[in-house]
Amino acid sequence: MNGRATVEQALARLNFKPRELEPGHVWLAGAGPGDPGCLTLEVLAALGQCDALVYDALVSPEVVAVAQGAELFYAGKRGGQPSMKQDDINALLVRLARQGRRVVRLKGGDPYIFGRGGEEALALAGEKIPFRVLSGLTSGLSALAATGIPATMRGINKAVILATGHAAGTDDDIDWAAIARTGQPVVVYMGMANLPVIAAKLLEGGLAPSTPAAVIVAATTPQERIVVATLATIADEAAAAGLASPALIVVGGIVAMRAALAGEE
The missing domain is CATH 3.40.1010.10 (Tetrapyrrole methylase, N-terminal domain)
Known part of the structure; x- marks a missing residue:
């Protein structure tokens, strides 16, 4: 059949x-x-x-x-x-x-x-x-599933924050420090152009430089690409890989599960 x-x-x-x-x-x-x-x-x-x-x-x-x-x-x-x-x-x-x-x-x-x-x-x-x-x-959660990142994982997170990065660095920006203080993963839509600003603000808010982070482009399509790094390096590594919008940014411990689920750890 x-x-x-x-x-x-x-x-x-x-x-x-x-x-x-x-x-x-x-x-x-x-x-x-x-x-x-x-x-x-x-x-x-x-x-x-x-x-x-x-x-x-x-x-x-x-x-x-x-x-x-x-x-x-x-x-x-x-x-x-x-x-x-x-x-x-x-x-x-x-x-x-x-x-x-x-x-x-x-x-x-x-x-x-x-x-x-x-x-x-x-x-x-x-x-x-x-x-x-x-x-x-919604692309934020579907992109995680497509690239091997569980949106929630017992022992890692109890919530997921969906945020827009469109206004990062402007007077209309959200409080990235408050998001950092929750300790919960954040999935950022429309933030690729402002990735350096977003990463810096999350670091200023208290997230560790070693916090796992990823950028996902064109999830679920043949053009899908992902770069996994740390919060301290994700902006540079995404730029070096030539990643561009539309893309999703994921920051938090759930990103580390990708390697574990792929048997790389």
Whole structure:
């Protein structure tokens, strides 16, 4: 029995009945970390129904291609590059819905984890546009699993902190010292450009220079890369390896589990 037949039979046994995407409705959906295999069934079904797809830069071409009958609207956001403004994206979603379109707004990861899904939902609610949120596998946790790092490990951590590094070093920055004092691992989204600043602030907050750290690029995809180092050296080692956004930064004892699970210790 081939793999495709096995999948089709499994889906038939599941008896999954997707909800209907109605005209004038917007579904905010998460595509997961990149691998099409990380799509949820609900998101897959939504892509098959929509006639307007508004998608981000982190969504793979293979996933976009699932929406075969849809008009495509690219709304990618990349740090330091020309990007569609959030207000314009909100207005586009409202306009498409008022045209009676079946709209899917597709984001990498999960729309409610540093994906501005809450802002878009609020804009739709304010305009009385019916909407629904379809969760996706958030990239922060999926990237850890893909690269052999458990997000939680008894004896190592009792919490995981998800943080954005986008504003590191600005007046809008978060309190990295407070995060360091928790002693819990932190997964940083959108922080690659500010990695030296983030590492320095965590060190100033009391984390040991030897704290394990990693940078993960393009997790779950064929382009996946990871650099493992210490908090004191991760910025230099990531730069030497030529790693660039989009990437996730992981700091904490859980990173050391990667080598143990691979039998390297």
